[in-house]
Amino acid sequence: MIPFFAYVTLFLFLPSAYVMVGAFKDQHGGYTLSNVADLVSTPNIRHAYRLSIEISLVTAIAGALFGVLVAYAAIREGSPRWLRSAFTTFSGVAANFGGVPLAFAFIATLGNLGIVTQFLYNVFGIDIYANGFSLFTKTGVELAYLYFQIPLMFLIIAPAIDGLRTEWREASANLGGSSFQYWRHIGLPVLFPSLLGAVILLFGNAFAAYATAYGLTSALNIVPLLIGADLRGNVYFNPHEGQALAFGMFAVLAGMMLLYLPLQRRASRWAR
C-alpha cells in the first residue's frame, strides 16, 4: 500500500494541489483572489468558459440522444446478436480514438478538400463552404467530438438498457399498457438516472478534451486550448493565470462529479 500511496501523492496529489494553491497566489508569493476573479471579469476568459461549456453541453446531449437510440436499436428484441457485438467492439475502438488523428479524419472528410465536401460539390453542386459551413469552427469541433461521444454513450448505456427486463414490458402489455405508456411510466423512469449520469460523463469528456480541438483549429477560444497556449508561453506571462484557468476547469468537473455520484448509486439499483 505504501508505494501506491507514495506514488499517487507524488505524481497526482502534489501537482494537483500545486495548481489549486497556485491559482490563489500572486507573482510575489502572497495570496490573492484576483486570478480567480479574472476568470469572470476578463471578457476573453469568460467567453472561453462559455464556449467550452456550450460545446460540451451540445455534444453531451446530442451524443447521449443519438447514442441511446443506436444502443437501443442494437440491443432490442429482434436485432441479431452479432449486430450488438459488432457495435460494442466498434464503440470500444471509436470511444478511444480521439485527438489529432480524429481531427485529421474529419479534415479528410469535411475539410475544404475533403472527400465528402468534394462529393457534395461534384455530384449535387452544393458548396458547403460557400454556404457558411466550416470544419474549423465550433460546429466542426462539435461534429468531431460526436465521433467519440456517441460510442462512449453506447458503452455506458448498454448495461442500463440490458437492465430493462422483458417481464416489465410484458406485464405492462398484459395490463393493457401501450408502448407509450410503457416508456412514460416504466422505461424512462428506470433509465433516467443512468441517462443523466451518462450526460454528465460525456460533458466532462468533451470539456477536458484538448487534442481533437487542437488538431482542428488552435484558434478556437476554449479553455483547454487557452491553458495550452498559456503553457506554451505565447499568450500570458503570469503562470498563476494558467493555474487559475486550470482551477476553474477543475471546479466545473468537480461539480459534475458531485452530481454524478448520487445518480450512479441510484442507477445501480436496477443493475443485474
Added chain:
Amino acid sequence: MRRPRISLSAVVWLTLGAAYFIIPLVATGLFSLRDVQTGKCCSLAAYDEIIHSSAFWTTIKLSFRLSVETIVVSLLLFVPTIYWVHLKLPRMRPVVSFLALIPFVIPPIILVVGLLGFFKDTIHAPFWYLGNPNYFLVTAYVILAFPYVFFSLDAGFRAIDVHTLTEASQSLGASWRTTLLRVILPNIKVAALSAAFLTLAIVMGEFTIATLAAFHTFSTYIAEIQQTEAYPAAAVSLLSFLITWLAMGSILLIGRQRRVGDAVAVAEVEH
C-alpha cells in the same frame, strides 16, 4: 414462437450510426491514396513516404517503448496493491476506487499544468527526470492509466477467491513472492492483459502531456506532419486508428469468456 424480426426504426438508427463512424475512416483512406503531385487517386506514395521517414520510426518506437514501460510500472505498482486490498484491507477498497475517479476531475490538461509547475518551477527536479520521456512521461502516464488498470484488475480479483488461493499456497510453504507470481498472477492474467492493452491504446495516442511538455512522440509527429503534408498525414492517422483497433481487438480476443461489454470497459481516454 416466431423470432421477432428487426424493426425498421432499428435499421434506420443503426445505419445512421454506422455511417457516421465509417465515412470519416473511408474518407481518410481515400485521402491517403491520393497522389502527392496530382491529388488524384490512386497512389501509394504517401505510405512510401512514411516508411522512409526516420521521424516516423523514431517516434513510433518511442511511443511503443513508453507504452511498455507504463504497463510494467502500472502492473508492478497496482497488482500488489489491489491484491493486498482484497486480501487484508477490504475497507480500503472504496478509498482506492474513489482515487481511481480522480483523473476524471484532473484531466491531462490540468495534470500537465501541475506536473510542470510542481516539478520544474517549484522543486526544480533534475534534468535527467524532466528532460527524459522515459521518466517524466511514464510517471504521468501511469496516473492516466490508473483508472483503467484499477477497474480491470479489481474485476479480475473479484472473480477469484483470493483468500483460499493465498492460504493454499502458503500452507504448502510458498513465500509471498511465489504466491503472488505463481498463484495469483496466472489467475488474473486476463484482467492484467486487458489493463495492459488499454494502457497501450492510451499511451500510443496520448498527445496533451507529450506536446505541452515538449516531447516528440508518435502523436506529436502526426500533429507536425499534418501541418505540412496532407496525404501522408492521412496515412498515419489511419495507422493510429489501426493501433487502437488492434489494442481493443486483443482485449476482446483474450477476454472471450467474459462479457464483451465488461472487457471493453467504459473507456474514455483523453481526446
